[in-house]
Amino acid sequence: MRSSLSLAANRLAGNVALGTEIDPEFKYGAGSPLTSASTATIYLSKATRKVLESNKMLYGYASGSTDQSEFAVSSNRAADDTLTESERQRLKPRFSGITVLQFADDATAMRVAKEMSDADFAVAANENQTLALPGFPAANSHRRPGIPTLGSTLAHGRYVMYIHVGLREENGAQLITLAEKTYKTQISLLDRLPSLSPADFLRLPPDPDGMLRRGLNPKQLASIDEREYFTLDKNGYYQANRKQQKNDDLYSEVGADRFTRSWGTELVRTRDEDSAKVLLNRAIELLVPSSEVAAGPSQLPDAKCAKNTDPRLNDRFQDTGERKRFLCAVQYRRYVAVVEADQLQDAHQRAAAQYALFANSQIQ
Structure with missing residues (x-):
């Protein structure tokens, strides 16, 4: 079931708003899939956990965006995170946080939206004030x-949205505008x-478009x-991977529409073969900006290889997502892999x- 929840959360990820869709300056941030109430309350008020558990939250996705690169909006709880509050006062960021959760039916979602808001309000009941959003x-x-922030919860079908927005200085009208x-x-x-x-849930495809099965999987592990x-x-x-959004002009140019990671292998599908050739020449640079050209494999003359020269690298590695010292990019038809x-x-x-x-898979 957990694997199905992860697939559902990844499906939702593409339909949660990026910060730049709300404000062009919201260029920094992070997103994360949610598969339990405990993971959801990393991003929501801790007081909402019992509400999510008792109403059997299914899955969700949390995304935070800000105009300040130092602000940890990914852990931006609304009312009960003193570290986040001190950082907000120091950096004075503008931000928008969105958490989307799905429940079993519309009635449950409607109830949860009210109960979540009540639990969050009660954290500082003597200070909080309710307000109306005219458009919602x-x-x-x-x-x-x-405090120049606003928290709001709204049901939409089986979905429940929680948003938390903030400004540099208190301005009620502007907060309402940003929330709406x-x-x-x-x-x-x-x-x-x-x-x-x-x-x-039972019918969710584990590998849309067959990308994972066509990417080299060095660890031979197949759970999401x-x-x-x-x-x-x-x-x-x-x-x-919000840093990759800065490369959107290139990804849009080549028509990149599917991105996959398979235990160290990166795989991108582009519009066509010519587009893939364009991406091939930039792929390593996009993943590891600090690199220098290295010799390619003799049997693959078109492959591009590089040595990672990031000074933070050392000679001892664990398979925990850290980059390795050498990378090679290869292209086959409309696909590029690193x-x-x-x-x-x-x-x-x-x-x-x-x-x-690639060749044995006969990708079209």
Whole structure:
């Protein structure tokens, strides 16, 4: 069941608003899949956990965006995170946080939206004040006078949205404007993504478009992993790796629409073969900006290889998502893959294995 929840959360990731869709300056942030109440309350008020558990939250996705690169909006709880509050006072960021959760039916979602808001309000009941969003009268919203933030919860079908927005200085009208824009943007995305029934969970494809099975998997592990084994559409990939959004002009140029990671192998699908050739020449640079050209494998003359020269690298590695010392990019038809290894010879061997996997799969 947990694997199905992870697949559902990854499906949702592409339909959660990126910060730049709300405000062009919200360029920094992070997103994360949610598969339990305990993970959801990393991003929500801790007081909401019992509400989520008693109403059997299914899955969700949390995304935070800000105009300040130092602000840890990914752990931006509304009312009960003193560290986040001190950072907010120091950095004075503008931000928008969105958490989307799915429940079994519309009635449950409606109840949860109210109960979540009540639990969050009660954390500082003597200070919080309710307020109305004119454009979203069904939303349950409140703020604390003197603090330039606003929290709001709204049901939309089986989905429940919690948003938390903030400004540099207190301005009630501007807070309402930002909250309403956040809701408007998010609802338009949810309207494109039907919620899931219990039967739908069982039918979710583990590998949309066959990307994972065509990527070299050095560890031969096949369970979905948030950091190391996943396949996402472009917006979902940006949620998971916000730094890559700065390369959107190139990804849009080549028509990149599916991004996959398979225990160290990166795989991208582009519009066509010519587009893949364009991406091939930039792929390593996008993943590891600090690099220098290294010799390619003799059997793959078009492959591109590089040595990672990031000074933070050292000679001892664990398979925990850290980059290896050598990377090689290979292209086959409309696909580009980047493999990595600690030794150049191993990187060459993995590049050859990846190319053979491509060819044997006969990707169109």
